[in-house]
Amino acid sequence: MARREVGEINAGSMADIAFLLLIFFLVTTTMEVDAGIGRTLPLKRDNVEQEPIDIRERDILEILANSNDQLMVEGKFIELDELEEIVVDFYTANSKGNETDPTMPTYELRTVSSCQVQIANLQTLLESDPDNADLNREKEKWETKLALCEEMPTKAYYEISKMSIIQLKNQANTSYGLYLEVQNILKKVVNDLRVKKCEELGWEDYYELDDKTIDGQEKIAMLRILVPERIVEARIDR
Amino acid sequence: MGRFNQSKQKSIPAVNTSALPDIIFMLLFFFMVATTMKEVNLQVDIEKPTADQAVALEDKDNIDFLYIGFPTNAEHGTEPRIQLDDMLINDYHAIQEWKRSSIPQGRSILEVPTSFKVHKDVGMRTVSLAKEELREIDALKIIYSADKTE
Numbered sequence: 001m002a003r004r005e006v007g008e009i010n011a012g013s014m015a016d017i018a019f020l021l022l023i024f025f026l027v028t029t030t031m032e033v034d035a036g037i038g039r040t041l042p043l044k045r046d047n048v049e050q051e052p053i054d055i056r057e058r059d060i061l062e063i064l065a066n067s068n069d070q071l072m073v074e075g076k077f078i079e080l081d082e083l084e085e086i087v088v089d090f091y092t093a094n095s096k097g098n099e100t101d102p103t104m105p106t107y108e109l110r111t112v113s114s115c116q117v118q119i120a121n122l123q124t125l126l127e128s129d130p131d132n133a134d135l136n137r138e139k140e141k142w143e144t145k146l147a148l149c150e151e152m153p154t155k156a157y158y159e160i161s162k163m164s165i166i167q168l169k170n171q172a173n174t175s176y177g178l179y180l181e182v183q184n185i186l187k188k189v190v191n192d193l194r195v196k197k198c199e200e201l202g203w204e205d206y207y208e209l210d211d212k213t214i215d216g217q218e219k220i221a222m223l224r225i226l227v228p229e230r231i232v233e234a235r236i237d238r
Numbered sequence: 239m240g241r242f243n244q245s246k247q248k249s250i251p252a253v254n255t256s257a258l259p260d261i262i263f264m265l266l267f268f269f270m271v272a273t274t275m276k277e278v279n280l281q282v283d284i285e286k287p288t289a290d291q292a293v294a295l296e297d298k299d300n301i302d303f304l305y306i307g308f309p310t311n312a313e314h315g316t317e318p319r320i321q322l323d324d325m326l327i328n329d330y331h332a333i334q335e336w337k338r339s340s341i342p343q344g345r346s347i348l349e350v351p352t353s354f355k356v357h358k359d360v361g362m363r364t365v366s367l368a369k370e371e372l373r374e375i376d377a378l379k380i381i382y383s384a385d386k387t388e
Binding site for chain 1: 248249287376381
């Protein structure tokens, strides 16, 4: 009888098995990516005498989260999912310049000429005090505003009152989870509004703006003026 | 009757293992890419909150991590505690020293963010006091760590 030679085991499907394993891991595991919401704390200025500024009630949006994790906005209890609409309203109620809602911040018209006047004024002040950091910052801001006017098809835009702030108040036992949800909503509103502004101006997508290029930096600076993010947190007493 | 031929012994050839290294390498690469290094030995339990606006952190080497959570070891009590590097601290002022010493030469304290990894049930008092300490030394950049959701 002839001896039958047994051939090598076909290992060609080994690759398929390996791929199967790979795909299995890819699908079943979640990769933990560190993510977060960035914020900048206000500068501490003990040595500088704060001049009392006249803050109008309408310019402040007060959000209070109490120890029982209940939310209160401007003295009224609300649910978390109502907050977004309120914040959007705070930003946009009077954004066309006319007085639509007298309880919300006013908007002021900025034109090329009004910006130029401000820059000229600051320039004269700077001549006597060229190293004043505040004045220099102020001048830079107005230059950005002037550039923004030039970007606009109408050569002018409406700017939210510079006193407008969102005030966040927490209590000692307010949970961090709720605090972060409020922060998240504030971020979302600002991001959404900035996305809309980018579309109106015909720029690239807001999330695509690159702060490493000069063009990107300028656009981000302009968006910060159009949709500012001014959040003040009250201190919790020990 | 059929004949049984005992002498006809099939020799089983060796399994071809030439693809085995490829598989192992593939697994290795997969885990290298997909996993993140463990930063510290956590002594507090942290269940991060979720946020859909969270953005992925870049340049993690230049971020300091501050952990606030409930101690995993009952010896340390049940109140929220702050962990810096590998130790739990008792005094909030230790944050200032820790932050200052973590800044590499030639970099400003303003440029190096501090990431807060906080359990979602921790009260805001602890978080707020920790933030005040950082404000004292002008470490103003804060990242509130959260799990990204869609």
